[in-house]
Amino acid sequence: MSLQIDALGTNPSLRDRRSWRSEGADAEFVAAIEPRRISVFGLGYVGAVSLACLARDGHEMIGVDIDSGKLDLLRKGQAPIVETGIQELMRAVVRGGSVTVTDSVRDAIDSTDVSFVCVGTPAKQNGSQDLTAITRIAEQIGAQLPAKSSRHLIVIRSTVKPGTVQEVIRPALEASSGLQAGRDFSLCFQPEFLREGTSINDYDNPPLTVVGTDDDYAADLLRSLFGHLPCEFIRTSIRTAEMLKYACNAFHAMKVTFANEIGRVSQASGVDPHEVMKLLCMDRQLNISSAYLRPGFAFGGSCLPKDLKALLYLAKNADVDLPMLSGILPSNATHIEHAVEQVLASRHRSIGMLGLSFKAGTDDLRESPLVLMAERFIGKGLQLRIYDPEVNVARLIGANRRFIEESIPHIASLMTDDVADMVREAQVLIVAMRSPEVLAALRAHTRPDQLLIDIVALPAPHAHRARYQGVCW
Numbered sequence: 001m002s003l004q005i006d007a008l009g010t011n012p013s014l015r016d017r018r019s020w021r022s023e024g025a026d027a028e029f030v031a032a033i034e035p036r037r038i039s040v041f042g043l044g045y046v047g048a049v050s051l052a053c054l055a056r057d058g059h060e061m062i063g064v065d066i067d068s069g070k071l072d073l074l075r076k077g078q079a080p081i082v083e084t085g086i087q088e089l090m091r092a093v094v095r096g097g098s099v100t101v102t103d104s105v106r107d108a109i110d111s112t113d114v115s116f117v118c119v120g121t122p123a124k125q126n127g128s129q130d131l132t133a134i135t136r137i138a139e140q141i142g143a144q145l146p147a148k149s150s151r152h153l154i155v156i157r158s159t160v161k162p163g164t165v166q167e168v169i170r171p172a173l174e175a176s177s178g179l180q181a182g183r184d185f186s187l188c189f190q191p192e193f194l195r196e197g198t199s200i201n202d203y204d205n206p207p208l209t210v211v212g213t214d215d216d217y218a219a220d221l222l223r224s225l226f227g228h229l230p231c232e233f234i235r236t237s238i239r240t241a242e243m244l245k246y247a248c249n250a251f252h253a254m255k256v257t258f259a260n261e262i263g264r265v266s267q268a269s270g271v272d273p274h275e276v277m278k279l280l281c282m283d284r285q286l287n288i289s290s291a292y293l294r295p296g297f298a299f300g301g302s303c304l305p306k307d308l309k310a311l312l313y314l315a316k317n318a319d320v321d322l323p324m325l326s327g328i329l330p331s332n333a334t335h336i337e338h339a340v341e342q343v344l345a346s347r348h349r350s351i352g353m354l355g356l357s358f359k360a361g362t363d364d365l366r367e368s369p370l371v372l373m374a375e376r377f378i379g380k381g382l383q384l385r386i387y388d389p390e391v392n393v394a395r396l397i398g399a400n401r402r403f404i405e406e407s408i409p410h411i412a413s414l415m416t417d418d419v420a421d422m423v424r425e426a427q428v429l430i431v432a433m434r435s436p437e438v439l440a441a442l443r444a445h446t447r448p449d450q451l452l453i454d455i456v457a458l459p460a461p462h463a464h465r466a467r468y469q470g471v472c473w
């Protein structure tokens, strides 16, 4: 990253200010950004970086915090956080006159059109979120809205769990203002993806800009502020955007832990984990890709469960604890049980399974989660029929045949090749295939009194007449 920060003495023109940016953003677009008056509530890592970068991009900024020490520092042009490049940038934008600070919510709301809320949302002892600061700020902002003659946009940047914006923040804003979100003012959620240490660079080069909102004004205004960034600008629902931030952070934490667990078991086996992980990351088809990242059914087959068990055994013999990798098989079993519970909860007794092998295009039944599920239904005394044209029981051989004979000895009597008849007769359909025959049978032969449990993420989930339920959606 190269920050080009001019040594500014006095108030520069907007055009000058817009030239102090790191590489990445589209310069022409930046020059075309319409200057806005923006307030930022909460001047910690997220708020201070937003304050400085938005000022640099030509906006008139007001920072608000309850910490008078932070406000004093900012008045002197000093950033209240330690971050690469932030001191120079903050000094420049404060001296340039595009940043002022206050502890008055009224002044900040009166003199701006957009407010970014970046206050902390720390974890309580039990892991739940402490929403005290964000609720308080929503009440305070709401109380100022009736005095405004122009429409105000409130952008929540703090990380909050799904439902918080609509069920906590919106009611707090509406109760204290007597106004209605969407009609009288705008509200949206924009997850922040920057990382401490590289936050200015991350601000200018985010992986995505995501805005959760059902409000066109909010989406258009944020596009005008961030549309120049070198990434996709995506509009989605507020709940999706809220969950996305948690999913991203959980994924990052999981990646660190995965690399470290592979490190410990490699160390115990005399293998260089850096070399292993470097090669692992070179596979951009299956490893560093979207492969295996679509919610669906449990994994199975002849390799993943077997090799995972072997790795865990290797670690156990070397006295190496791998809590995360050890949690995978139990989690997979929980997923199968979750699907079984949905079927049992329906109280229907006649079950049709569309698919039996562990994935499409194979007749391999070894460790197929669908076989495990079928065993559970048989154990519960339910009537079961199975359609899977890939599986010809008479032709199964070797370990594949032994596995199914040990799991479901009378499997042949449960199989049918008449998909239409099976779809008509079953009360619950468990759909694990997306073949044209299956999709056509679902379209033609389902009824509203049937339950369809989709475990394969059907391409057109409602192209049938049954009651639809996704396995985890």
Ligand SMILES: NC(=O)c1ccc[n+]([C@@H]2O[C@H](COP(=O)([O-])OP(=O)(O)OC[C@H]3O[C@@H](n4cnc5c(N)ncnc54)[C@H](O)[C@@H]3O)[C@@H](O)[C@H]2O)c1
Residues within 6 Å of the ligand: 041, 042, 043, 044, 045, 046, 047, 064, 065, 066, 067, 070, 118, 119, 120, 121, 122, 133, 136, 137, 157, 158, 159, 160, 192, 193, 194, 195, 196
């Ligand atoms: N730090 C990160 O890298 C990062 C990245 C993405 C998202 N987030 C999320 O952004 C939010 C802020 O994180 P942070 O690290 O900047 O927090 P922080 O603790 O550094 O800063 C929060 C600031 O809010 C101020 N504040 C609290 N109550 C206030 C009020 N009523 N009015 C005005 N200011 C108030 C505090 O004084 C503090 O300066 C959190 O929800 C966090 O999870 C953080």
